[in-house]
Amino acid sequence: MPGQYSTLRAQRRAETQRAIQAHAIRLFTERGYDATTVTDVAEAAGVSPMTVYRHFPTKEDLVLLDQHGALVAERIAASPDVQPLVRRIGRALIESATTLTGGDDLAAGREFLLARLRLMISTPALRAKHLDNHYALQRSIVDALGVDAADPDTVLRIQAAASACLATLHTALVCWAEDDGRGQLPDMIAKALAAAFGEDATDPHG
Known part of the structure; x- marks a missing residue:
């Protein structure tokens, strides 16, 4: 009870x-x-x-607060640790975007996220806060990968991979918002990751 x-x-x-x-x-x-x-x-x-x-x-949290970090960390933790870092992180970003834009009402979920992104892009205070969220998401990714903090080289390698993937994610989000949400956001993220890291970056079987 x-x-x-x-x-x-x-x-x-x-x-x-x-x-x-x-x-x-x-x-x-x-x-x-x-x-x-x-x-x-x-x-x-x-x-x-x-x-x-x-x-x-x-x-600022009224616009930016969501479950994205938790979703990404959950999917990274569940991914095979034999896969390359960029692929593990990239697939997690794509799958979490699928969840955020899905739900019972696909149109409503897409429009809600689109409105939030437009506010983030156009409002200076939100852009600054987004950088804080970016760092917090990077930390969530690093923690989900189970990094040994005593190994600085490994930490640097994972932080660099996470940062590069998140920069690519940001580019995809901005492009999707500027295109008025045409197409599917997960597809846009996958396309951006492939442009930055190669096609096998998003292929779970690659």
């Missing part, structure tokens, strides 16, 4: 978080990011500003 209650509470928390973020993205898109306050978002979502801050510690 306690476990069931804990699961229900987690589901309600996730639903509240999604609702708050949906209202935030809508308001930021309609009014502009700088012109919209956290209080405005709270009123639209029917919650208190304190509730918003419990779910999203900063205003």
Whole structure:
């Protein structure tokens, strides 16, 4: 029974978080990011500003916070460790993008992510925060690969591979957003990775 209650509470928390973020993205898109306050978002979502801050510690998090890091780390940890680093990381990025743009309503998921990306590209404060998220995602990738911190050469090699893959991901995201989300985002990421590292970078059987 306690476990069931804990699961229900987690589901309600996730639903509240999604609702708050949906209202935030809508308001930021309609009014502009700088012109919209956290209080405005709270009123639209029917919650208190304190509730918003419990779910999203900063205003920037209302746009940038998602499960991408956890999804990427999960898929990297599950990938065969005999594969090249770039392939393990690249496939994880593609598969996590598939999850983020999927779901019960494909169009809604795509439009929501597209709106977030447009805000990130056009808003200086969000671009700066995105760099912090980029570093955090790099750390998640390194941790998921089980790096031996006592071996600086291995750490450097993995950090370099993760950083290069994430730079390629960023390029794919920007191109996809500037193209108004035409085509499939996972395909765009795969194409960018192949351009940067070769076709076998995204081939799980390569």
